[in-house]
Amino acid sequence: MNKTTQHTPDPALVKQQIWKILEEVNDPEVPVLSVIDLGIVRDVVFNDYQYEVVITPTYSGCPAMDIISMNIRLKLMEYGYKDVKVKQVLSPAWTTDWMSEAGKEKLKAFGIAPPNPKQQVCSTALFADESVQCPRCSSYNTTRISEFGSTACKSLYRCENCKEPFDYFKCH
Numbered sequence: 001m002n003k004t005t006q007h008t009p010d011p012a013l014v015k016q017q018i019w020k021i022l023e024e025v026n027d028p029e030v031p032v033l034s035v036i037d038l039g040i041v042r043d044v045v046f047n048d049y050q051y052e053v054v055i056t057p058t059y060s061g062c063p064a065m066d067i068i069s070m071n072i073r074l075k076l077m078e079y080g081y082k083d084v085k086v087k088q089v090l091s092p093a094w095t096t097d098w099m100s101e102a103g104k105e106k107l108k109a110f111g112i113a114p115p116n117p118k119q120q121v122c123s124t125a126l127f128a129d130e131s132v133q134c135p136r137c138s139s140y141n142t143t144r145i146s147e148f149g150s151t152a153c154k155s156l157y158r159c160e161n162c163k164e165p166f167d168y169f170k171c172h
Helices: 011-022 064-078 101-110
Strands: 041-047 050-055 086-089 142-146 156-157 164-170
Touching: 011 041, 011 050, 011 064, 050 064, 064 086
Parallel strands: 050 086
Antiparallel strands: 041 050, 142 156, 156 164
């Protein structure tokens, strides 16, 4: 949108449309999740005839954020929004509480254990492993193999019942 536009659209209506469009922008590392499912879109702001999409990375060093920013701009351009800024903010820090319930279900169906609602520790020992449910057979008889899985935001686990390895989207 530019300053010479004859009919200025209602910013609240446009913001609602932009939120809906952002449901089509997928996370490049976990393509079954949209940026809305992931909860990284914090706000859509209208300033000086320009829309700004505010995003927060899952980790401050997340390598996917540049691609996500570019994909947000490209998707909005498809719908005619040419003057869009994507702004990254680190505070408040992203938390898995911001993920949608639908996103958590999509993770499980994709074979990645979604984050637990809160830390689930089966032992009172300090730094005990979290009890993580296998996304394939639903067993809690699992073992953490590595603190880091395919990306820094995931840990690698193995199910002791079905013997399958799986990623766990870490709580934080």
